[in-house]
Amino acid sequence: MKRFRTPALALAVIAVVALGFVLAEEKAPPKELTFDSKNGKVLFNHEKHLAAAKGDCKACHDTLFKQEKGDLGYKEGMHKKAEAAKTSCASCHVAGGAAFESKANCAKCHQKKAA
Secondary structure, three states: OHHHHHHHHHHHHHHHHHHHHHHHHOOOOOOEEEEOOOOOOEEEEHHHHHHHOOOOHHHOEOOOEOOOOOOOOOOOOOHHHHHHHOOHHHHOOOOOOOOOOOOOOHHHOEOOOOO
């Protein structure tokens, strides 16, 4: 029995060290993201949305959005299309959705351009 204890202990130590490396490499999510838009920059408060999702990243990633910043699929002229399909931001930001409806609420996301 003693001869199995040392290899088992060594494997356990290796597993704990490997797990430490994996956890250390995980990046903290950004607190805020900015997207350029014809109607003014869109400021996305990631921290607030993550709290609303109760810390569940899978509420949005990778079903609605990729982990890395990219095209949202919610540009001018596409709001109605996304709202009808309940995709992108319109998964929640639509009439009857979990968050405020985007229609007539432009200033909640779009920051006015400086004159």
